[in-house]
Amino acid sequence: MRERSVKSGLTIGAGILLSGxxxxxxxxxxxxxxxxxxxxxxxxxxxxxxxAQKIAETCESLVAARGEKRSVERDRDGxxxxxxxxxxxxxxxxxxVLDNDGNHVYFDRMDGQGYTNVVTAEMKARTAxxxxxxxxxxxxxxxxxxxxxxxxxxxxLYPVAGGxxxxxxxxxxxxxxxGGYRPNPPVWSDEICVHRxxxxxxxxxxxxxxxxxxxxxxxGSAGGERLPVPTWGSTKAPPTSLQPEWVVSGAxxxxxxxxxxxxxxxxxxxxxxxxxxxxxxxxxxxxxxLDNAGEMVHMERMDGELPADARTAxxxxxxxxxxxxxxxxxxxxxxxxGYVPPRNVAPNMFNFYLGIGGIPVVVDxxxxxxxxxxxxxxxxxxxxxxxxxxxxxxxxxxxPQYSTQGRNGK
Numbered sequence: 001m002r003e004r005s006v007k008s009g010l011t012i013g014a015g016i017l018l019s020g021x022x023x024x025x026x027x028x029x030x031x032x033x034x035x036x037x038x039x040x041x042x043x044x045x046x047x048x049x050x051x052a053q054k055i056a057e058t059c060e061s062l063v064a065a066r067g068e069k070r071s072v073e074r075d076r077d078g079x080x081x082x083x084x085x086x087x088x089x090x091x092x093x094x095x096x097v098l099d100n101d102g103n104h105v106y107f108d109r110m111d112g113q114g115y116t117n118v119v120t121a122e123m124k125a126r127t128a129x130x131x132x133x134x135x136x137x138x139x140x141x142x143x144x145x146x147x148x149x150x151x152x153x154x155x156x157l158y159p160v161a162g163g164x165x166x167x168x169x170x171x172x173x174x175x176x177x178x179g180g181y182r183p184n185p186p187v188w189s190d191e192i193c194v195h196r197x198x199x200x201x202x203x204x205x206x207x208x209x210x211x212x213x214x215x216x217x218x219x220g221s222a223g224g225e226r227l228p229v230p231t232w233g234s235t236k237a238p239p240t241s242l243q244p245e246w247v248v249s250g251a252x253x254x255x256x257x258x259x260x261x262x263x264x265x266x267x268x269x270x271x272x273x274x275x276x277x278x279x280x281x282x283x284x285x286x287x288x289x290l291d292n293a294g295e296m297v298h299m300e301r302m303d304g305e306l307p308a309d310a311r312t313a314x315x316x317x318x319x320x321x322x323x324x325x326x327x328x329x330x331x332x333x334x335x336x337x338g339y340v341p342p343r344n345v346a347p348n349m350f351n352f353y354l355g356i357g358g359i360p361v362v363v364d365x366x367x368x369x370x371x372x373x374x375x376x377x378x379x380x381x382x383x384x385x386x387x388x389x390x391x392x393x394x395x396x397x398x399x400p401q402y403s404t405q406g407r408n409g410k
Contacts, residue, residue: 026169031202037284037304045100047166047174048303051201052097052106055166055176058197059095060110063181066188092252093193094121096299097166098175102129103307104314105174107299111263112252117180118295124163124190125177130156132172135163136191136210143213161212162190168202185212240366246393247368261291262361262369266392267298270361270371273391274384275302278375285375285384286310288317289361292369309374316358316381317372324367326400327358328382357381361389362398 092110127135178190238259267289278285284302331354
């Protein structure tokens with residue numbers, strides 16, 4: 001009897017295991033990290049870089065297409081909500097994709113986006129991560145009961161639509177968040193953009209959007225007089241001496257009042273050059289590009305990269321921006337001096353990360369941002385960043401110079 005029970009238990013256990021494997025295998029391989037990269041991170045069900053990039057770029061192309069069709073959208077009172085075109089340019093989105101553990105996989109900030117657009121995109125994605133549901137579900141709870149808002153915020157949730165789980169074959173493979181567009185559902189919104197992008201990239205099995213719940217009249221002025229919305233008087237782009245493809249320009253520059261901020265196109269070209277360098281050297285990399293105010297413009301993490309590598313890439317970019325010099329200019333001398341840890345405490349006091357691989361993006365003498373790279377082979381971090389800068393800006397980029405052949409420079 002005991003032997004039969006043991007066999008029965010083994011059979012049930014094997015069945016559960018096979019069932020779990022079947023569920024994990026229900027995700028088509030083209031959407032998730034696979035092969036050696038999946039073995040490295042010990043996860044076969046997290047979204048890969050290619051899929052994350054397609055979702056973000058599809059949303060970007062969708063909003064750009066809308067800009068070609070209409071000049072303005074209006075709210076329920078007939079007032080302009082957000083101009084689809086400003087001097088011929090479409091409104092923009094910020095899009096972030098997280099893996100199943102909440103680590104960054106991909107990020108794009110379209111030109112003209114400000115601070116809140118950057119941070120709220122991630123807040124929406126993290127709300128979807130924490131609740132395993134669209135961030136609109138949290139928003140709807142607050143709409144039904146405004147007193148609930150304080151509790152949601154205390155839990156670290158952001159009760160605004162725009163964050164969605166990325167689900168394929170009943171398996172969550174990541175989370176996406178978008179910010180930057182003043183909501184006007186069902187016409188258009190951050191959520192609508194990423195949802196349509198997921199359908200285009202992943203197929204028609206993407207879950208439908210939740211119903212919008214009307215806001216309670218107890219919440220602010222929703223039930224009373226609507227306030228007038230001012231516009232910013234000046235729409236003139238700030239002056240710059242740099243080529244327009246390198247920096248945010250036109251109406252987008254006028255919106256952020258900055259003419260020397262690295263553009264998304266230039267940031268992605270930089271990342272592409274570094275990615276190609278890493279692949280050609282048989283390694284992987286994580287990369288962050290920041291603007292000259294320290295806000296994220298673009299980020300990507302190649303399949304198989306550990307979350308800690310992505311974190312150090314961000315710290316390098318932040319340090320290079322604040323020091324206005326490559327992280328190797330201070331990190332290498334300190335290492336060469338052989339100081340014991342107590343003599344190395346100064347960088348930590350200022351939250352500097354002096355690992356090699358952070359470089360300010362200086363073009364024709366103007367700092368327009370910074371880049372930070374962490375590769376699986378750490379000896380290639382700075383070289384990868386240099387390859388990216390060269391691909392994006394050629395001889396116009398200021399690069400670290402080495403007087404002698406060394407570990408980090410040729």
